[in-house]
Amino acid sequence: MGTIRPITHRTDPQRTAAASTAKRVMRTKIPLPSDRTYEQVERHFRVERALAKQLKNADRAERARLYGVLYDELFARVPDHPRLARQADVVRTAEMNRIKRRMVEPFLTPSSTVAEFGCGDGLFAYSLCPDVACVYGIDICDQRDPRAPQPANFEMIVYDGYDPPLADGSVDVAFSDQLIEHLHPEDVRLHFETIRRLLRPGGVYVLRTPHALCGPHDVSRYFCDQPEGFHLKEWTYGELMRLLMHLGYGRMRGYRFVKGRPLEVPLACLRGVERALRCLPSSGRRRMAARILPEVVLAAAVPGDCTRRTGSKRAARRDGADG
Numbered sequence: 001m002g003t004i005r006p007i008t009h010r011t012d013p014q015r016t017a018a019a020s021t022a023k024r025v026m027r028t029k030i031p032l033p034s035d036r037t038y039e040q041v042e043r044h045f046r047v048e049r050a051l052a053k054q055l056k057n058a059d060r061a062e063r064a065r066l067y068g069v070l071y072d073e074l075f076a077r078v079p080d081h082p083r084l085a086r087q088a089d090v091v092r093t094a095e096m097n098r099i100k101r102r103m104v105e106p107f108l109t110p111s112s113t114v115a116e117f118g119c120g121d122g123l124f125a126y127s128l129c130p131d132v133a134c135v136y137g138i139d140i141c142d143q144r145d146p147r148a149p150q151p152a153n154f155e156m157i158v159y160d161g162y163d164p165p166l167a168d169g170s171v172d173v174a175f176s177d178q179l180i181e182h183l184h185p186e187d188v189r190l191h192f193e194t195i196r197r198l199l200r201p202g203g204v205y206v207l208r209t210p211h212a213l214c215g216p217h218d219v220s221r222y223f224c225d226q227p228e229g230f231h232l233k234e235w236t237y238g239e240l241m242r243l244l245m246h247l248g249y250g251r252m253r254g255y256r257f258v259k260g261r262p263l264e265v266p267l268a269c270l271r272g273v274e275r276a277l278r279c280l281p282s283s284g285r286r287r288m289a290a291r292i293l294p295e296v297v298l299a300a301a302v303p304g305d306c307t308r309r310t311g312s313k314r315a316a317r318r319d320g321a322d323g
Helices: 013-024 038-057 060-077 082-088 090-107 123-131 185-198 237-246 267-278 282-292 312-322
Strands: 113-117 134-139 154-158 171-177 199-210 252-258 261-265 295-301
Touching: 038 060, 060 185, 082 090, 090 123, 090 171, 090 199, 090 261, 113 123, 113 185, 123 134, 123 154, 171 185, 185 199, 185 237, 237 252, 237 267, 237 295, 252 267, 261 267, 267 282
Parallel strands: 113 134, 113 171, 134 154, 171 199
Antiparallel strands: 199 295, 252 261, 252 295
16 A cells, blocks of 8 residues: 555645735725826835824933934935925915815904914914014924025914923914824823913914824824824814813804805814714724814913904904994
């Protein structure tokens, strides 16, 4: 009787490599952007997720150092990052700055002192300078073009992400756009406390941030249901309102952009929509929220006895015309 040999199967090395590669390919949850390949988006995601993990695991002292360093590393390792492309798009930058202006303009007067947190290239802050007394651009690094002329009433402040060197009660209007989602959850409270301290009585903090219910909004949106990149936490109206009230902010107003302009919407209505959206399955919730609540736009005032700033410029023009 002959020896029984085990049956073996020859393995094609190329087929094995292809199968191994296929296992590593992550399924996308939404369509990829038309100007980037799958490989570019996946590499961006893996790099940003690893860097964000460092930030999430760091203590506050270490985060003060990492906030600027990790973003520089991200842009160096991901040269096709969409933010770099947007910065080179002059037309799009101008349109984005017009939208930002519509958010803050109702609160500005010729005597206002404005502080923009996360001012980036500084162009939006520069654009406010002709209409107010003073503008501070505040960021963890200076990203401005040194060739661009700086207005005389503008001051750049580079800080550690925690404590800008400004006097208490020295600011009328604070503003941030797409900033707080990048802050470590443990640092958000301190951020709002700092701005409340800087605002004069009656001053206001105007902010915009992506809405959590239609997120994630960073690069992890292509692969995950929760943000895993540099959006360390995304927010809802309800979450921000509770935190701001707890920290002593007073009247708050919510907005929704309609045809590029902010329309004030009762906060009770916005929170009711959030509660209704939470009842939907995750996939349906995300699609519906993207249509009706793509972002959180809030104006939170510091209590105090002062002239109401909202609409002051319109009122002044109207009174002058009537007189």
